[in-house]
Amino acid sequence: TSTPKRIAVTGAAGQICYALLFRIAKGDVYGPDQPVILQLLDLPQAQDAVRGVVMELADCAFPLLVETMVTDDPATAFRDADAAFFVGSRPRGKGMERRDLLSANAEIFRAQGRALNETAKRDAKVVVVGNPANTNAMILAANAPDFPNENVTSMIRLDHNRALTQLATKAGVAVAEIDRLAVWGNHSPTMFADWTEATAQGGKLPDMIGDDAWYRDTLIPNVARRGTAIIEARGASSAASAANAAIDHMHGWIHGTGGKWMSMGVHSNGEYGIPEGLMFGVPVICANGTYERVEGLTFTDFQREMMARTIAELEEEREAVSALL
Ligand code: NDP
Numbered sequence: 001t002s003t004p005k006r007i008a009v010t011g012a013a014g015q016i017c018y019a020l021l022f023r024i025a026k027g028d029v030y031g032p033d034q035p036v037i038l039q040l041l042d043l044p045q046a047q048d049a050v051r052g053v054v055m056e057l058a059d060c061a062f063p064l065l066v067e068t069m070v071t072d073d074p075a076t077a078f079r080d081a082d083a084a085f086f087v088g089s090r091p092r093g094k095g096m097e098r099r100d101l102l103s104a105n106a107e108i109f110r111a112q113g114r115a116l117n118e119t120a121k122r123d124a125k126v127v128v129v130g131n132p133a134n135t136n137a138m139i140l141a142a143n144a145p146d147f148p149n150e151n152v153t154s155m156i157r158l159d160h161n162r163a164l165t166q167l168a169t170k171a172g173v174a175v176a177e178i179d180r181l182a183v184w185g186n187h188s189p190t191m192f193a194d195w196t197e198a199t200a201q202g203g204k205l206p207d208m209i210g211d212d213a214w215y216r217d218t219l220i221p222n223v224a225r226r227g228t229a230i231i232e233a234r235g236a237s238s239a240a241s242a243a244n245a246a247i248d249h250m251h252g253w254i255h256g257t258g259g260k261w262m263s264m265g266v267h268s269n270g271e272y273g274i275p276e277g278l279m280f281g282v283p284v285i286c287a288n289g290t291y292e293r294v295e296g297l298t299f300t301d302f303q304r305e306m307m308a309r310t311i312a313e314l315e316e317e318r319e320a321v322s323a324l325l
Pocket of ligand 1 (some may be wrong): 017041108129130132
């Protein structure tokens with residue numbers, strides 16, 4: 001058998017990890033023939049809870065899970081990691097302003113960036129899930145100067161998946177038939193689910209659906225507000241679908257997307273007028289373990305307006321944490 005892949009996961013005692021870890025251990029990231037080692041990080045006060053999860057992982061007797069390690073030290077968690085899921089982050093407390101939340105998380109991700117810099121493999125693939133995911137990922141990368149920027153990404157795949165299902169339902173096609181969907185920008189209500197280039201069954205999806213008002217007034221806001229709708233219905237935030245999206249994100253990056261677009265938060269080099277250095281959701285195509293940004297798109301006024309909105313929000317977030325960059 002091949003050398004096990006080391007997968008670091010933060011926030012291991014949390015809700016998302018309660019779905020995520022079992023799927024990683026089952027082989028959903030690296031495939032059915034690749035043994036894995038889980039390197040779990042959580043805060044000192046969460047160590048008991050993580051040990052409970054580890055007992056359940058053991059009770060699954062997953063053939064691919066060769067070892068599970070638990071720690072509260074980031075440098076230990078990230079040592080020799082091949083992949084890392086940054087799920088843990090500080091939730092908004094009572095009376096906490098958005099700015100306080102940003103800086104509390106900035107401190108966490110600064111420390112974790114330094115640890116990543118110290119101990120992870122240089123070609124490790126990193127995805128940040130914990131919110132505010134884009135800005136947390138930007139801080140992580142900025143504090144890991146010897147670690148390639150390109151390998152730090154943030155998750156917008158859940159929004160992509162949400163849009164896929166809504167479009168497939170509306171058009172009466174299968175989810176798998178849809179390509180060239182893009183979700184741009186921040187993983188927040190300003191995100192822009194963009195169907196302009198989307199195709200299915202050899203046609204253009206906007207033409208097949210033929211309802212621009214539905215796109216602007218229903219699809220875009222419904223995707224943006226889906227997280228809230230789930231909290232209202234379930235009394236708890238989405239966890240299994242968030243874990244699934246993190247798996248899709250990493251699986252697509254490792255195994256390729258077969259020429260299809262997927263949306264990923266990546267470091268901006270200034271493409272499409274997105275300010276350099278922001279971590280921004282864009283369409284990519286993955287092959288051979290890397291991603292390529294989709295280039296050469298031209299934008300309508302509506303697209304430009306929607307992009308400007310989410311850019312402005314991410315610039316505000318960057319401003320709020322600038323001291324830690
Ligand atoms: P969850 O596991 O439910 O969520 C973890 C993070 O993912 C949150 O920031 C959450 O954002 C975010 N998230 C991103 N997308 C989604 C989505 N679509 N739906 C829901 N959440 C999403 O949080 P828990 O509070 O259950 O667990 C967090 C764990 O992290 C705790 O065990 C805590 O101890 C740990 N933690 C670890 C740290 C560390 O390792 N250093 C630091 C801080 C916390 P949102 O809050 O906006 O829903």
